[in-house]
Amino acid sequence: QKEVEQDPGPLSVPEGAIVSLNCTYSNSAFQYFMWYRQYSRKGPELLMYTYSSGNKEDGRFTAQVDKSSKYISLFIRDSQPSDSATYLCASLLSGGYNKLIFGAGTRLAVHP
Amino acid sequence: ETGVTQSPTHLIKTRGQQVTLRCSSQSGHNTVSWYQQALGQGPQFIFQYYREEENGRGNFPPRFSGLQFPNYSSELNVNALELDDSALYLCASSLAKQGAEQYFGPGTRLTVT
Numbered sequence: 001q002k003e004v005e006q007d008p009g010p011l012s013v014p015e016g017a018i019v020s021l022n023c024t025y026s027n028s029a030f031q032y033f034m035w036y037r038q039y040s041r042k043g044p045e046l047l048m049y050t051y052s053s054g055n056k057e058d059g060r061f062t063a064q065v066d067k068s069s070k071y072i073s074l075f076i077r078d079s080q081p082s083d084s085a086t087y088l089c090a091s092l093l094s095g096g097y098n099k100l101i102f103g104a105g106t107r108l109a110v111h112p
Numbered sequence: 113e114t115g116v117t118q119s120p121t122h123l124i125k126t127r128g129q130q131v132t133l134r135c136s137s138q139s140g141h142n143t144v145s146w147y148q149q150a151l152g153q154g155p156q157f158i159f160q161y162y163r164e165e166e167n168g169r170g171n172f173p174p175r176f177s178g179l180q181f182p183n184y185s186s187e188l189n190v191n192a193l194e195l196d197d198s199a200l201y202l203c204a205s206s207l208a209k210q211g212a213e214q215y216f217g218p219g220t221r222l223t224v225t
Contacts, residue, residue: 008152032212043116043202043216044155051212088154092212097168100147100204100214102154 003027004091006103015112019076023089023103026070032092033065034100035074037085044088047074079110114139116205116217124223125193133188133220137205144186145214146178149200161186162208190222198224 006023013019021035032051036044050056053067064073072089086105093099117136125131137144143162147155157170161180175191184205190197200221204214 004154006154034212036216041221043118043218046213046215049212090154094212095168097160097162098206098211098214099145099157099160099168099170100155101157104152104154 001026002103003101004089004103006089006106008104008106010107010109012109012111013079015079015081015110017079017110019079019083019108019110021074021076021087021089021106021108023072024070025072025091025101027091027093027101028067028070029093030091030101031094033063033072034090034092035061035063036088036090036102038088038105039085047087049092079108081110081112084109116203116215118201118203118217118220120220121218122221122223124225127193127195127224129193130189130191131193131222133190133201133203133222135186135188135203135205135217137184137186137203138215141205141207141211141215142184143206143208143211144180144184145204145206146186146188147202147204147216148172149202149219151199155202158188193224195224198222 034049035047038044062075090100145160146158149155160168200219
């Protein structure tokens with residue numbers, strides 16, 4: 001079992017839709033949960049992260065973590081064609097060093 | 113503020129050769145981590161450098177090695193290249209070795225033939 005599981009999609013939605021992206025994780029030691037956006041042939045861009053359980057909102061994006069079910073979500077409101085990208089969830093394993101453990105990424109296409 | 117930069121952008125090598133990839137960390141960041149991203153997969157952690165020393169390593173063989181310099185820039189070296197080493201190599205910098213926020217460069221796409 002992979003430590004972070006993510007449905008690769010692809011997910012195709014019309015412009016303006018609410019998008020829900022999800023991941024599950026297996027390691028209870030994870031404390032930070034990150035979402036990265038990666039455009040084709042580019043490096044991942046940090047969108048937002050949360051510490052432990054709870055919600056965090058940034059503009060049209062909301063990240064949610066439920067540690068009891070080991071479930072991570074990212075919601076995108078009023079989706080735009082420019083949101084079309086691969087979305088990577090990651091958990092941070094802390095210790096003497098910080099190591100990001102990524103899901104496989106979900107490819108999102110928002111069509112006009 | 114300068115972001116993370118990597119060079120070269122693309123590279124084609126032959127199996128058995130050696131390669132060196134370079135990374136300049138974001139201004140003020142003293143920690144660099146390297147990741148390998150195969151096509152259609154999420155990045156996988158190779159190792160992390162903090163103050164010129166390796167302080168964490170993933171499941172990669174010793175032929176993957178690195179360096180960090182006093183200005184916090186870094187190199188990834190891969191010896192005896194194999195076909196499976198073909199991937200996007202990403203470096204990420206952070207403010208401290210335990211910094212949660214890691215900022216990625218654009219990557220170097222390596223093709224091994």
